[in-house]
Amino acid sequence: KQEVTQIPAALSVPEGENLVLNCSFTDSAIYNLQWFRQDPGKGLTSLLLIQSSQREQTSGRLNASLDKSSGRSTLYIAASQPGDSATYLCAPYGNNRLAFGKGNQVVVIP
Amino acid sequence: EPEVTQTPSHQVTQMGQEVILRCVPISNHLYFYWYRQILGQKVEFLVSFYNNEISEKSEIFDDQFSVERPDGSNFTLKIRSTKLEDSAMYFCASSGGTRESTQYFGPGTRLTVL
Numbered sequence: 481k482q483e484v485t486q487i488p489a490a491l492s493v494p495e496g497e498n499l500v501l502n503c504s505f506t507d508s509a510i511y512n513l514q515w516f517r518q519d520p521g522k523g524l525t526s527l528l529l530i531q532s533s534q535r536e537q538t539s540g541r542l543n544a545s546l547d548k549s550s551g552r553s554t555l556y557i558a559a560s561q562p563g564d565s566a567t568y569l570c571a572p573y574g575n576n577r578l579a580f581g582k583g584n585q586v587v588v589i590p
Numbered sequence: 591e592p593e594v595t596q597t598p599s600h601q602v603t604q605m606g607q608e609v610i611l612r613c614v615p616i617s618n619h620l621y622f623y624w625y626r627q628i629l630g631q632k633v634e635f636l637v638s639f640y641n642n643e644i645s646e647k648s649e650i651f652d653d654q655f656s657v658e659r660p661d662g663s664n665f666t667l668k669i670r671s672t673k674l675e676d677s678a679m680y681f682c683a684s685s686g687g688t689r690e691s692t693q694y695f696g697p698g699t700r701l702t703v704l
Contacts, residue, residue, distance in 0.1 A: 484632075511690040523681060524633070524695040531690075569633065576646035577623070577635040578693060 482507045484581035486570055492587040499557035501584040503570030508551050510574040515544055515555050518567045518583065527568075528555075560588045592616045594696035596682050602702045606671050611699045613665045613682030622665045623683040623693060624657065626650070633681065639665065640689070672703045 483506040493499060503513075512531045516524040528544045530537040530553070537544050541558040553572075557564055567585045571578040595614045603609050615622050624636040638646045639657055656668045665684075669676055679698045685691040 514692065516695075523697040524683075526692055526694060529692045571633075573690060573693075576638045576689060577648070578625070578633075579635065580633040582632050 482510075482572060482574060482579035484570060484572065484579050486568075486581035486584050488584060489582065490585040490587075492589060493560055494589050495560060495562060497560055497588075499555075499560050499564070499586060499588075501555040501557070501568050501570075501586070503553045503555070503581055505551045505553075505570075505572045505579070507572075507574060508548050510548065510572040513544075513546055513553050513570065513572045514578065515542075515553075516569040516571060518569055520567075524569065555584075560586075562588045562590045564588050594682055594684055594694050596680075596696040596699050598699060599697065600700045600702070602704065603672055605674060605703055609669050609672055609701065611667045611669075611680050611682075611701070613667075613696055614663055615665055615682065615684030616686065616694060617663070619684035619686040619694075621645075621685045621689055621691070621693075622657075622659070623685075624667045625681045625683065625695075626678040627681065627698075628675075628678045636667070636680075638689075645689075669701075672701075674703050677701055677703045 487502045515527045530546045543556040546553045567583040569583045597612045622639040627633045637651045681698045682696045683693040685693045
């Protein structure tokens, strides 16, 4: 069974700082990995999908890396803004399903 | 931009009652999913559905749960006899093309079982 761990569980940073969110997973037999954003009481918004054959994927201020063999992914958010405050979820895809971590809860202080 | 929609946004029911949660996936998508999130916990996979049949289900998805695509646009999750522990946010998701494509999630239905 895929187990996903996200560290740190929560962090607060001043506006403008770069964010580094870490994700580890136990089963490296994955097809891809998605990063999502979840606002309180809301649904999941897909941010990035990184294929198992890729090392990096970028979208605007977001950059995700994937090291499939070691079971790790990192989401970098450059020049954080208060609107980036949310919970970020990492979800590797394998066995016809996404498996989720508990998330990194981020607060960006103006 | 196309999006997944879900109705109702909030459903309150009595224990033992049947509920049906509805989803309209993105129109050209082929793969459909239900997930749930109990308050304060991880999002958990329930079931995946492709070509009018279940392709994978978790241990949570027991005989009390069923899914259906009744009319080519809606995708429903039925819970036959709700329990208190079924209280959760239920998310529908869809992906197009291949199983490995990006999954797009709906806004969720909050189910409260009293």
